[in-house]
Amino acid sequence: MDFFAAQDEARERTGRLLWLFAFAVTSVVLSVHIAAEVFLGWSGNAEFEFHPHWDLLPWTAGVTLVPMGIMALTKWAALSGGGGAVAAALGGRRLAPDASAFHERQLLNVVEEVSIAAGLRVPEVWVLDEEPGINAFAAGADPSCAAIAVSRGCLERLSRDELQGVVGHECSHILNGDMRLNFHTMAWIAGIAALFVLGQMLVRLTPHFFGGGNRSGSRKKQEENGLVFLLLVAGLVLLIAGSVGAFFARLIQAAISRQREFLADASAVQFTRNPQGICNALKKIGGYVDGSRLHSVRSSEVAHMLFCDGAAGFFSSLFATHPPLSERIHRLEPAWQGAISDASAQALEPEVEEETPVHALTGTDGFKSQRAASSPAGSGVNWMALARNAETSGRVLMGLLEAFEEESGSDAPSGLASYNALERMTLLDLALSAARQLPKAQVRKLLEDCEQQVIADESYNLFEMMLLQSIRRHLGVASGIRAPAAVCYADGMSLRGAFQVVLSAMAVLGTDHEANRDASFAEAWGALDLGEASRLDVAQIPVSVIEGALLECEKGTAVLRGALLRSCVLAVEMDGVMTELEAALLRAVADALGVPAPDWKKWLGEIC
Numbered sequence: 001m002d003f004f005a006a007q008d009e010a011r012e013r014t015g016r017l018l019w020l021f022a023f024a025v026t027s028v029v030l031s032v033h034i035a036a037e038v039f040l041g042w043s044g045n046a047e048f049e050f051h052p053h054w055d056l057l058p059w060t061a062g063v064t065l066v067p068m069g070i071m072a073l074t075k076w077a078a079l080s081g082g083g084g085a086v087a088a089a090l091g092g093r094r095l096a097p098d099a100s101a102f103h104e105r106q107l108l109n110v111v112e113e114v115s116i117a118a119g120l121r122v123p124e125v126w127v128l129d130e131e132p133g134i135n136a137f138a139a140g141a142d143p144s145c146a147a148i149a150v151s152r153g154c155l156e157r158l159s160r161d162e163l164q165g166v167v168g169h170e171c172s173h174i175l176n177g178d179m180r181l182n183f184h185t186m187a188w189i190a191g192i193a194a195l196f197v198l199g200q201m202l203v204r205l206t207p208h209f210f211g212g213g214n215r216s217g218s219r220k221k222q223e224e225n226g227l228v229f230l231l232l233v234a235g236l237v238l239l240i241a242g243s244v245g246a247f248f249a250r251l252i253q254a255a256i257s258r259q260r261e262f263l264a265d266a267s268a269v270q271f272t273r274n275p276q277g278i279c280n281a282l283k284k285i286g287g288y289v290d291g292s293r294l295h296s297v298r299s300s301e302v303a304h305m306l307f308c309d310g311a312a313g314f315f316s317s318l319f320a321t322h323p324p325l326s327e328r329i330h331r332l333e334p335a336w337q338g339a340i341s342d343a344s345a346q347a348l349e350p351e352v353e354e355e356t357p358v359h360a361l362t363g364t365d366g367f368k369s370q371r372a373a374s375s376p377a378g379s380g381v382n383w384m385a386l387a388r389n390a391e392t393s394g395r396v397l398m399g400l401l402e403a404f405e406e407e408s409g410s411d412a413p414s415g416l417a418s419y420n421a422l423e424r425m426t427l428l429d430l431a432l433s434a435a436r437q438l439p440k441a442q443v444r445k446l447l448e449d450c451e452q453q454v455i456a457d458e459s460y461n462l463f464e465m466m467l468l469q470s471i472r473r474h475l476g477v478a479s480g481i482r483a484p485a486a487v488c489y490a491d492g493m494s495l496r497g498a499f500q501v502v503l504s505a506m507a508v509l510g511t512d513h514e515a516n517r518d519a520s521f522a523e524a525w526g527a528l529d530l531g532e533a534s535r536l537d538v539a540q541i542p543v544s545v546i547e548g549a550l551l552e553c554e555k556g557t558a559v560l561r562g563a564l565l566r567s568c569v570l571a572v573e574m575d576g577v578m579t580e581l582e583a584a585l586l587r588a589v590a591d592a593l594g595v596p597a598p599d600w601k602k603w604l605g606e607i608c
Contacts, residue, residue: 165278196242
């Protein structure tokens with residue numbers, strides 16, 4: 001599954017939707033102008049006379065565009081709080097990372113497992129307590145501020161495997177760039193529908209303002225009646241023009257492409273290695289009385305983001321944003337005969353669900369001899385529990401920075417030395433997810449503390465830099481200090497120098513022999529097809545330069561960043577042996593580039 005190409009395709013679709021959006025806005029402006037022409041043609045005339053008044057077009061365009069722009073900007077500002085803002089608007093409740101209730105703990109474990117399997121930072125997790133239907137969505141302008149929300153029906157009526165399938169589907173939307181597109185769409189739709197909302201307000205409120213009480217003087221009464229009539233006409237005009245906008249808004253939602261749902265379903269199978277999980281979840285939705293329906297009055301705003309259609313009825317079918325359930329099931333299970341049973345959606349009885357251990361999350365069971373020593377109980381500090389708690393997550397981040405001061409990890413705080421590098425990266429995932437729950441002031445203070453710790457350490461090395469990059473990237477976006485990186489480069493030649501620096505550093509990491517380092521760099525560089533280049537002497541390059549190169553590479557398209565990551569893998573695996581430290585660094589590089597981490601598990605079997 002080429003998520004890098006999928007992300008760039010999502011950006012291209014954003015451009016295509018801009019044209020549809022422009023057409024929708026033009027249609028609404030012309031509707032208002034035609035209504036004004038009709039009104040002028042009838043006013044003061046016994047018979048209708050049409051005389052075009054093109055000089056009025058700038059005025060009608062202004063009257064139309066101003067409220068639309070204000071509404072779109074207002075919605076975008078509301079969405080700037082991240083995916084959690086969308087979930088909260090639908091009545092969602094955020095789960096604490098250390099929640100212990102069975103269904104909540106199971107959901108948190110599943111999100112952690114699937115996210116890490118997909119190479120993602122663990123997103124926020126929300127529950128829509130008032131929604132009995134089986135549905136879910138992922139939201140956020142950037143993976144750093146992503147959130148996954150599931151309905152109460154999804155939480156209580158799906159088995160663990162089925163829940164994994166649904167969460168895997170939503171993680172795909174985070175990875176392939178659909179979330180940013182969805183956020184843009186929500187803002188555009190709010191703008192297009194602004195006139196409809198304004199027209200409704202005028203039609204409903206005008207009689208209340210002028211309809212009550214006794215009026216003295218026929219002249220005054222006539223003036224008020226005339227004003228009421230004008231406001232009602234204006235309201236009806238905006239209502240009709242707004243209906244055109246609402247029609248196009250639904251078309252835009254549907255135009256986001258149903259094919260994206262097939263890609264997300266296939267990705268869920270890839271992440272979970274279990275096609276029956278998501279397949280059975282879809283079957284349960286088909287046989288459940290509430291189906292995937294959401295009752296929130298704002299559910300239509302997120303219709304294009306849901307796991308399944310959140311509405312029912314003729315118009316929801318006409319503007320469906322998802323393929324039919326039967327078609328999705330057949331794609332996953334070609335031999336399916338259409339059997340769906342109501343009994344399949346009975347509520348599940350709570351069982352026992354413990355927190356997933358770090359080695360199970362990381363997939364490093366039996367990994368080297370040090371695995372036996374990595375139990376938190378032996379160290380007296382339960383780092384997993386600390387990482388899942390917002391108030392203590394900062395202690396974990398500071399401890400991880402200290403643990404990577406030496407590449408060997410021998411100077412790590414008590415307990416962390418027994419965790420291999422990949423397991424430390426998993427602790428980083430959990431700690432960053434929990435830290436995002438802190439107030440923004442505390443997040444900023446935590447960022448300052450992390451930077452001060454690194455500055456105080458005179459031996460600022462590659463591992464510390466990569467860790468600090470991850471902390472800055474995710475907590476910076478969450479706290480509003482840093483905006484998500486914008487795409488500035490579509491041509492690899494524009495990033496040639498930055499690529500050369502990064503690959504030179506990775507070639508040194510992959511082997512201890514100088515000749516092999518040159519060969520490793522040559523192979524990795526050749527995969528980029530950017531002409532001839534030689535390996536730089538990393539010993540002469542400050543870590544800050546490598547850091548700057550990575551920040552520059554982050555501004556490339558997803559395909560360029562994916563190509564660089566693949567070359568980094570080639571450089572590191574040149575010697576045929578990948579250590580857990582190298583695999584952890586690849587994960588950190590992937591995170592710095594904002595792309596899915598490589599499936600490092602396929603190389604672990606080659607480790608002695």
